[in-house]
Amino acid sequence: MKIIKLIAFYLLGIVAILCVSVFPQYFSTRGMPDTSGYFGQLIQFFGEMANPNLWLYPVQGSKGEFPILEVLWEPFVYSMKILLGALGLGFFIAFCFAMAATFLPNRVLAPVKRILDFLESVPDLIFASLLQLLVILVLKTTGIHLFRVASYTEPVYLAPILTLAILPMVSMFKILLLMIEEEFLKVYVTFLKSKGIRRFGILMRHILKNIMPISFHHMKIIIWGTLSSQFIIERVFNVHGLTFYLLESFTPMTIAFTLILIFTPFYFFFQLMELWLKDESAVPLEIKSQRWGRWNLLQWKKDVKNGFAFSLKSIKIRKPSLFRPFTYFFQLLFSHMKNWKFALGLLFFVIAIGYSLIYSVTTDNHVDQVRLYYNEDGSKLLGTPPLAPTEPFFFGSDRLGFSLFDQLVIGAKYTLFFALLIALLRVFGGLLFGVLYAFHLRPRSQEWFGRMTDSIHFLPLSLIAYILLAPILMPTMQGFAYSFTERVLLEIFILTILVIPLTTVLLGKEIKQVLEYEFIISAKVLGGSKFHVFWRHVLPHLGPRLTILFGQQFIQVLLIFIHLGVFQFFFGGTILSFGMQADPPRSMTNEWSGLIGQIGQNAIAGGRYWFLWILVAFMLAIFAMQFIIQGVKEVQQVKVGVLYKLPKKRKIHDKNRETPYSMSNQVTKDRFRRIKHTQ
Template identity: 75%
Template sequence: MKIVKLIVFYLLGIVAILCVSVFPQYFSTRGMPDTTGYFQQLFSFLVEFLNPNQWLYTVFGSKGEFPIFEVLWEPFIYSMQILLGALGLGFFFAFWLALGATFLPKIVLNLVKRVLDFLESVPDLIIAALLQMLAIYLLKVSGIHVFRVASYTEKVYFAPILTLSILPMVSMFKILLLMIEEELLKVYVVFLKSKGISAFGILMKHVLKNIMPISFHHMKLIIWGALSSQFIIERIFNIHGLTYYLLESFTPMTIAFTLILIFTPFYFFFQLFELWLKEENALIHRLSGKGTWKKWKFQRVKSLVSIIKEWKIPSIRPWATAVSITRLFAQHMKNWKFALGCLFFIITISYSLIYSGTTDNHVNQVRLLYEEDGVTLIGKAPFPPPEPFLFGSDSLGFSIFDQLVIGAKYTLFFALLIAFLRVFTGLLFGTIYAFRLKPHTQLWVGRMVDSIHFLPLSLIAYILLAPILLPTMQGFSYAFTERILLEILILTILVVPLTTVLLGKEIKVVLENEFISSAKVLGGNGFHIFWRHVFPHIGPRLTILFGQQFIQVLLVFIHLGVFNFFFGGTLMTFGMDADPPRSMTYEWSGLIGQIGRTGLASGRYWYLWTMVAFMVSIFAMQFIIQGVKEVQQMKVGVLYKLPKKKKRHHKCRDTSSTNQVQHITKDRFIRKKSS
């Protein structure tokens, strides 16, 4: 029965891939006189897909047709060698570094954690670019050819594997370190220490054994991120892997087989491993067993009207809710990390709006720079800083500083908006998932959504956005507003299933508490329980999830920018003397494409200002996340903040004066608080 379920979910994943594969063709043909509807095109493609004779690899403008497996199999093996090599290298170092960091002093360990936070904020593109610059610099200075920075006639392995392994190593290192610290606080560790077992023996024989199943689940998210990063790494290092052949033949058949080749091995590996761990039976037994969940589960939804009637949504008081949110925000602003992160976004977006309003989005441009006499030519674009522009210029002579300022409102605001929509929609459907679906249905939904982890997010976004953001010689297929709305919708929907299941499980954990049972006994309906009891508990988690989604959206912007997919559309000129593609809105990924084309190998170091802007934004969001965590830990008592001692200076003429200064000590503060 388990094998049958495994195959059924695999076939459902294949069907989803086939549905996605038709979207580029549908979007690109929309509006043409002979266009057909999406479902008609999907049905035609399904008929073609079921015929093995139609499994052909074709390139637009070429008459040649080749069996698709013969073309894609070797690039697939090449891409998997790089990916598996990077994951193996990253996980190997993460494992041993986590073991070694466990025995470090607390001061050194805190420093290691700060370094990990920094490395996790560095985009994979900048790591690849800096690695290329390092190799070229060493070659020029010492004449030593350390490694090849691009693939031409021979395959390159070292540079892409090293670049791709850094982020998985950092992520797994942080996860292992956190779980080891939590496991060492448990009671059985104290018991083992009392028996004289060494710390190393406890770590190797007991702690690692307990954290490995949980680490296995985190590997899915890490591999999901690595798959998206590989999509960019192959482009930067000119690797002729799956990405290269996908872009050469962007047909529904090639898209479908590319995604199926990526999806199949990871799906069966993780699903078979989960069957071996017997986690499915444990989950079913816990959800359907006799307990609080079974006792207090809500009735199944019969219609949307019944939901609205039962939950009494109109009883919400908007003014009171706004006041509560304002007070909560003011409370968090007392944390300097949260305040610093929020002020960055507020000041940056506001300055961008003011600058755009006063200059009408004007960007200074200098293609040729002359001396003061107006005759002697100094140079041509691109120009390094500080002349004629503070941050230098791009290849067309446009000021990078002006583009960063004007594009800040588009990059940051819409990234915040997409992250908010992901969390809000996920919370909406996650509430229905936790309150309304039966345990068996929840299990099926979770297993279906789990398959999304095996498809690279950036690759799916590329497939869906290609016919929307890129113009043809006849112009764009969609208006400017339509392009923005479609991109927001696509980037939101791609992650909503994952946030739905994630938040649904968070809500279920809260519903199993005893105070939920008491609220149900006192007559609280579903909406009251959610709004008054569940939401305050998951509120900090929502903020953290919002920050994580914001960072992920910025990374997707960077990845799409490498392929000249810019927010709002890409301006392109055609012909022999065509200018490089640039962004219509000057959003920050518009300069990423130039980094992707040159890889900074040409020495244009000032292009890194764009990456610095992305990194500072990620740091600011990490500050907000850390601030929320600290405020929450202060509430529950994990962190303790001693009031500052007030110093008072009194000029007393008489030493026997009764004016005595009372200092607040830690003991007095605790006694006063408890009374």
């Protein structure tokens, strides 16, 4: 039965991939005469997939077509070598560092954790650019060629593996370090220490055995992020892997087989490992007693409908007040503003977005431009675009001579505001559906939904976003297929809906965990409705977790913006000019990822290093959000008593003593003498 379930969920994943593969063709042909709708194209594509003779890879500019598996298999193996090499190297270094860090004192371990937080905030594009820059500088200064940083006639391995290994190394190192620290605080470790077992023996024989199953579950999230990073790393290092062949022939057939090749090995590996690690005794009896074949869709719909209707009837709305939500919000904000990390992070977003709005209103989005840069008297030509810092512009200019600083200021409101909006919609949508997941779905239905959602971890998010946004953001000779407002709304919708299933399961499980607390059971016994339990008890516990999840989603959206920007997919649309002497692609909104696409292309090879200012802006936004997340964590830890502030001691000065001393309730001999002397 388990094997049947495994195959059934795999087939559901394949069907989802086929549905996604048709979207680019549907968006690009929408509105054209003699074209069928989405479902018509989907049915036609299912028919093509059922015929192996139609599994062909068309070559652009040629009438020839080749068997698609023969074309994609070698690039797939090449990409998997890079990915597995990076994962193996990253996990091995993380394991060694975590074992060594366990024996470090706290004064040494604290700065190590800060360095990890810093490395986790640096976008992968910066690591790739700095690695290329290092190799070029060493070659120019010493004549030593360390290794190839781009693939032309021969495959390149070391540079992409080193760059790609940083993310899994840092993430797994932090997870292992946290879990080891938590295990050392448990009772059984104290018992083992009392038996005389040394710290190293406890670590190797007991703690590693306990944390490995949990570490395995974290690996899925890490591999998901690494797959998205590989999509951009292959582009930066000119690797002719799956990404290259996908972009060369962007057809539904190529998209489907590319995603299937990525999805299949990771799906079966993780599902088989979960079956091996799963403890049958931990499965609730309610789930064991049910049979897979008795799942009734009509009964499930009826239960959800009745439960949701009962929850709506149980809502008791108090007398409406216009000021109550604002009062609660400002009270909550003021309590967090006392934490300097939260205040500093929030101040960055307020200043950046506020200054961008003021600049746009006062200057009508004016951007300074210098085509030819002369000296003061105009007798000598000093430079042509792109102009280096600091003259005539402090941050330099792009290839058309536009000031980078002006574009950064104008694009800040689009980049930061819409990234915050998408992150907010992801969290709000996940919370809304998470409530339905926890309160109104049966355990069997929750298992089904969780298994189907779990398949998303094996598909690169940046690649899926590229596939869906390609026909929306890129114009043709006739112009855009959608208006500016439609493009913005569609991009927000796509980047939101791709992650809502994951946030739904995550928050749904968090809600289920809170519902198991004893005070929740007491509230139900006293007659509390589902809405009352959620609003009065569950939601306050989820508040800090929602803020942390919001920050994580914001950082992920920024990284997707960076990845799409490298492929010249800019927020709101890409301006293209056609002709023999066409201008480089430009962003309609001057948002930051558009600047990466305009300036970052071939910048290192041309010696234009000032485009890194754009990546610094992304890093500052990520650092600011991490400050907010850390501030929320510290405020919550103070509330529950994990962290607390000691009251400051009042100090008085004694005229007969040079140094101040602290007030104390204890009467000493010296204090008694001073009191007696004053009398």
